[in-house]
Amino acid sequence: MLYSTVSAGEKRRAFRERLASGELLRFPGAFNPLSARLIERMGFEGVYISGAVLAADLGLPDIGLTTLTEVAGRGQQIARMTDLPALIDADTGFGEPMNVARTIQTLEDAGVAGMHIEDQINPKRCGHLDGKAVVDEDTAIKRIRAAVDARRDENFLLMARTDIRAVEGMDAAIDRAKALVDAGADAIFPEAMRSLEEFEAVRRAVDVPILANMTEFGKSDLFSVDQLQGVGVNIVIWPVSLLRIAMGAASRALDTLTDEGHLTSKLGEMQHRADLYDLIDYEAYNHFDQDVFNFQIAR
Numbered sequence: 001m002l003y004s005t006v007s008a009g010e011k012r013r014a015f016r017e018r019l020a021s022g023e024l025l026r027f028p029g030a031f032n033p034l035s036a037r038l039i040e041r042m043g044f045e046g047v048y049i050s051g052a053v054l055a056a057d058l059g060l061p062d063i064g065l066t067t068l069t070e071v072a073g074r075g076q077q078i079a080r081m082t083d084l085p086a087l088i089d090a091d092t093g094f095g096e097p098m099n100v101a102r103t104i105q106t107l108e109d110a111g112v113a114g115m116h117i118e119d120q121i122n123p124k125r126c127g128h129l130d131g132k133a134v135v136d137e138d139t140a141i142k143r144i145r146a147a148v149d150a151r152r153d154e155n156f157l158l159m160a161r162t163d164i165r166a167v168e169g170m171d172a173a174i175d176r177a178k179a180l181v182d183a184g185a186d187a188i189f190p191e192a193m194r195s196l197e198e199f200e201a202v203r204r205a206v207d208v209p210i211l212a213n214m215t216e217f218g219k220s221d222l223f224s225v226d227q228l229q230g231v232g233v234n235i236v237i238w239p240v241s242l243l244r245i246a247m248g249a250a251s252r253a254l255d256t257l258t259d260e261g262h263l264t265s266k267l268g269e270m271q272h273r274a275d276l277y278d279l280i281d282y283e284a285y286n287h288f289d290q291d292v293f294n295f296q297i298a299r
Contacts, residue, residue, distance in 0.1 A: 001284040003080040008111040012155035015085035015113045018045065019157075019187075019209050024229040029053055029239040031246065033081035037279055040082045047082060049075050049112070050239035051089035057243075064124045068094040068103055076110040085113030087157070087235070092122045097142050101150035104158070114157025116189050116211075117143055119164065119176065134164045137176065141183040148184035159211065160185035166192045166219065173198075174205045181206050187234070192219040200231040209234035216241060 018025055027048040030036035036047045052062035054074050060066065071090065079086040088107060093100035100117065107115050118124065119140035121133045134140070140162070147158050160180035165173040177188045187209040190202045202210050212233045214222055228236050253266050263270075277283070 001281055001288060004083045006083045008079070008108075008113070009153060009155065011079075011083070011085045011111075012113045012153060012157070015046065015157065016155050019234055022234070024225060024233060025235045026225060027087055027235055027237045029237060029242055030078050030082075030086075031057065031243040033078050034279065035242055036078045036082040036084070036086070040084050041279065044084070046085045046087060046113070046235075047078065048237040048239055049078055049086055049088040050237075051091050053240055053243050054089075056240075062124075064091060064122055066091075068099075068106055072106045072110045075107060075112050079111040079113075086111075087159070087237070088112045088115045089239075090115040090117045092120055092124050093117045093143050093147070095122070097146035100143050100146040104147045104150040104156075105152065108151070108153055108156050113155075114159060114186075116159035116161045116187075117147060118161035118189075118191070119143070119180075132163050132166055134162070134167050137179055140176065141179060144180055144183040144185050157186050158184065159187040159189050161189035161191055163191045165190060165194075165198070170198055170201065174201060177202055177206050181208055187211060189213070194219055195221070196223060196227060196231050199228065199233055203232035211235040211237065214238050216244065 025045040027046040028039050028044055029050045030039055030047040031053050039047050051066065051071065054071060055062045055066050058066065058070070071088065075086065075088045090103055090107065093103050103117075104115070119134050121135055124132075140160075144158070144160050151158060160183075162173060162176045162180065164176045173190055177190060180188060185208065188202065188206055189211040190199070191213060193199050193202070193212070199210070199212055210233055212223070212228050212235070213220065214236055215238070216222065225236060249269065253263060256266055257263055
């Protein structure tokens with residue numbers, strides 16, 4: 001009932017242990033707190049909180065318009081609703097190294113298990129669009145060092161994302177990944193890899209966990225969990241998938257409402273009221289205080 005009873009510290013510790021085990025962890029993107037509960041219910045290992053999804057939820061493009069306050073607030077809402085660890089997208093850190101330091105501590109306080117910060121210039125662009133630009137290596141390293149210095153919980157995962165592959169090529173991506181690990185990054189997110197061989201090359205180059213982004217309509221082919229595990233990937237995210245599916249279904253439902261004047265033909269595609277109530281644990285609220293909550297669940 002209400003929020004997760006597992007502390008942020010325990011989620012972070014368990015996350016670190018599972019990463020160290022070598023298994024591949026699946027982190028679907030949660031576009032709201034309720035979807036995070038569904039991800040947990042369906043047996044996944046964690047939830048991912050996408051900056052692109054958060055921006056889209058506000059009706060904005062993913063070009064660095066969201067603020068630290070907005071990101072941390074949404075991150076807290078999602079992270080506290082599940083026992084799973086939440087990994088959040090911190091874009092470029094919301095400013096210079098001192099801003100990055102503040103970002104780390106704010107996200108720690110939000111209860112997420114880890115974050116990633118990228119080496120794009122600010123304002124950034126979606127990692128799978130053309131026209132990106134990255135900062136020089138010295139600036140990228142300063143961001144990671146600031147994050148490491150600011151971290152208070154040693155189990156809070158600091159992941160470095162590099163977008164340099166699309167700008168300067170694979171050799172530059174390998175060099176940048178190594179430099180970010182040397183600066184203190186706990187994990188590497190090589191963005192917009194184009195083949196399994198490229199993921200494998202990053203895996204050989206660094207001795208920390210690596211993440212694969214399986215976003216649709218992007219630069220990477222949509223590899224399976226087994227394929228990614230086979231080349232040594234440790235975490236895979238599907239950042240926007242659930243939002244895309246939900247919005248696609250919503251659009252089709254509105255078309256039906258326009259054409260037919262009702263949604264009777266869509267009932268089979270809807271989450272039933274009883275399933276929703278089960279997911280949000282409605283019955284527990286009923287039992288919490290019978291004097292106040294005396295309703296019956298409609299079936």
